[in-house]
Amino acid sequence: xxxxxxxxxxxxxxxxxxxxxxxxxxxxxxxxxxxxxxxxxxxxxxxxxxxxxxxxxxxxxxxxxxxxxxxxxxxxxxxxxxxxxxxxxxxxxxxxxxxxxxxxxxxxxxxxxxxxxxxxxxxxxxxxxxxxxxxxxxxxxxxxxxxxxxxxxxxxxxxxx
Numbered sequence: 431x432x433x434x435x436x437x438x439x440x441x442x443x444x445x446x447x448x449x450x451x452x453x454x455x456x457x458x459x460x461x462x463x464x465x466x467x468x469x470x471x472x473x474x475x476x477x478x479x480x481x482x483x484x485x486x487x488x489x490x491x492x493x494x495x496x497x498x499x500x501x502x503x504x505x506x507x508x509x510x511x512x513x514x515x516x517x518x519x520x521x522x523x524x525x526x527x528x529x530x531x532x533x534x535x536x537x538x539x540x541x542x543x544x545x546x547x548x549x550x551x552x553x554x555x556x557x558x559x560x561x562x563x564x565x566x567x568x569x570x571x572x573x574x575x576x577x578x579x580x581x582x583x584x585x586x587x588x589x590x591x
Contacts, residue, residue: 461547470507473497478533479541487530
């Protein structure tokens, strides 16, 4: 019988990426919890904050893709966020069959508050790694994402942390 570990030449990249995500989130998660947010709610708020200038709102399919959430999970997350006054939902002006989402004033205020903590952590990472090294990390991650881009835009269950 052969040694199964001998058949692997490369390190376990998905595991390393998850470990890196968890290491970064260790610094972010306490601030999220302090404000009553789950990781998924923060991802939705971050997406909505990035698109806050769009007066029409963001179509829920786009929110799902950019926040890496499956449709059914997004529905529950949005329901809780709407109940908590962080988002509002409405019909798309161009296509009433579609739903759009916007961050409320309270949601945008939370984005502004949390972004300060998160940006401070990123500045610390940049200081530790060096600006060029962090930029290279971003570039490499973008390249891996582009290289492995699925044909289907819907994230898989494994992509939902």
